[in-house]
Amino acid sequence: MSNQADLLTRVSAQEGVGREIHDPATGAVIGFAPVHTVADLDSAVAAARAAQPAWAALGHAKRIELLNAVADKIDANAEELAQLLSREQGKPLNGPNARFEVGACSVWLRATAATVLETETVVADEANPSQLFYKALGVVGAIGPWNWPLMISIWQIAPSLRMGNTVVVKPSEFTPLSVLALLEVMNEVLPADVLVGVSGDREVGARLASHPDIDKIMFTGSTATGRAIIRSSADNLARLTLELGGNDAGIVLPGTDPAAIAENLFWGAFINTGQTCAALKRLYVHDSIYEQVIEELAGIAAKMPMGNGLDENNVLGPLQNKKQFDIVSDLVEDARKRGGRIVTGGSPATELGELFYPITLVADLKDGDPLVDEEQFGPALPIIKYTDVEDAIASANRLEAGLGASVWSADPAAAREVAVRIESGTVWINQHGTIHPMAPFGGVKGSGYGLEFGVEGLKSVSIPQVITG
Known part of the structure; x- marks a missing residue:
């Protein structure tokens, strides 16, 4: 088990090198975010690309085992993660806030691990049947927000890893330390370079969205940024899941x-x-x-x-x-x-x-x-x-x-x-905003497209392939 100070030390840059991160409740400096560059991002994507075939080859059973072990590791570090999240994001420890959010991370990991995506027989013709399979995409770029930085990161990471993809995570510039701490905890279990974090500015995020070696972008944030990501994806043809602004x-x-x-x-x-x-x-x-x-x-x-x-x-x-x-x-x-x-x-x-x-x-x-x-x-x-x-x-x-x-x-x-x-x-x-890991979630109109959670969420980070004959 880590403690909050250890986690901060492991993910923070040195004073004068990193960017100051302040507690929004007090204004105090809580740590220094690494300032990664586009070159750092390129290296991270290359590492994730190299690690992906072996991760996919482990098979569903082994990946499920590892995701459950990751959930256990998060639970073992839950209080330290919640304390850091509260200091960086500002949300209280209690109520539907920091401890709730960290708990949701392990709940979503376990639910995603338990979700079964069956092969579908789409043409039941004994002489010439057709079956629909789902395979790993490759490398997923996950761009998260500052409001629920840990939980939404897990929404992006869990299904991607479950289906055999590797993931490069770019946290919000406002809440990088808590996300990097979460990845640090998860990487105590996962193989090297399966899950990589890059803490940078908008230039780094833009490069991730347009990177030629990224197969899928998952983004939660503003409609304006979502539109920019759509334009970037025209060049690399990355698939998209966009959960954009709401009113x-x-x-x-x-x-x-x-x-x-x-x-x-x-x-x-x-x-x-x-x-x-x-x-x-x-x-x-x-x-x-x-x-x-x-x-x-x-x-x-x-x-x-x-x-x-x-x-x-x-x-x-x-x-x-x-x-x-x-x-x-x-x-x-x-x-x-x-x-x-x-x-x-x-x-x-x-x-x-x-x-x-x-x-x-x-x-x-x-x-x-x-x-x-x-x-x-x-x-x-x-x-x-x-x-x-x-x-x-x-x-x-x-x-x-x-x-x-x-x-x-x-x-x-x-x-x-x-x-x-x-x-x-x-x-x-008679309720609002309640979510369940098996109930698909996504927007329409200016709030984006693509579904997360459950079976539909697994499909969204996969390549469908039909085999006939």
Whole structure:
């Protein structure tokens, strides 16, 4: 078992050589990220390419055994990883945060290891049958975000390794140390160069996306960056899985009990202090229960402690970086000027630290207001009143984003009737943002394409091959 100091020492560069990484809760320097170059990336890809045939040749049974052993190793280092994650990303240890995220890494590894991808008989002709097989692609490039850096990295790594690919991981510039620490732990089990991390800037990420020896890119991040990756892939014809920006709508139908749904609504919007791609980001509530829903949400917000993530009592943390803090602050201020009613929050929580912004509920906004139309990716939720359900559905579908959505109702049949009409990759009923390792997940429209998780996730990192005869 490692400890946090050991992990930091093993993955950090020296002061003056690496780039300072700060704790968003305190501003303190926690370590120095290696600054790898394009040449370093080229070497990493070459090493992963060389290691891939032997990794694929191990076969499914041996790779499954190793993935389960990796999960055990993560569990043995879980507290150290969670502490480092909390310090670097800002999320608290408790609640659906740092310890939860590290635990999800081992859960996803084990679930992926247990997922079976069967050969399919597609033409059952005794004289001339056709069967569909799935084989390793080669080298997968995994480009991750800063909001759930460990868990989303595992979403990219686990299926890729399971199917016999090797992986080159490029973590976000904001959260490189925790991801490099995770890879360090995993590589205590895995063969050399099967899983390689490269910590660099946008130039390194761009090179990974366009690299001629990369067979697949998995990316979670903004729609703008996703479009750039698509353009890069035109030259190397790399396959793509893109989980891009979201602006998830929730629709609360008439007849719903506000008290019964309030806690799920709250965490649907404010998990990870709102810094989640598939968080609830705009809430449409029927006018018959509009004020009651607002009141229930405000009551829950008042009871949720925010502060330094290392404090065991807190469940909400800071914004991870100044850029995101400014986006949230500017959108809330704009909403105030447009006549939005600030129910809770509404101004920086400077008494907690530079990057803290309190849970902010903004009522009486409308479609077209920036806080409604633009992804805030933080602890500010616009609440919009509607009268006609048809109008609410039209509002949910009017934006480019289509990652997730939710419908809230005491009547499951009525909720499903609305759910099937919403343009998003996932629609939840009386919950928002819940995921399962066997339930495929992905976006539509501007939220990207390709599926992750379960059998479909394994297929997405494989080459399909039909053998006939």
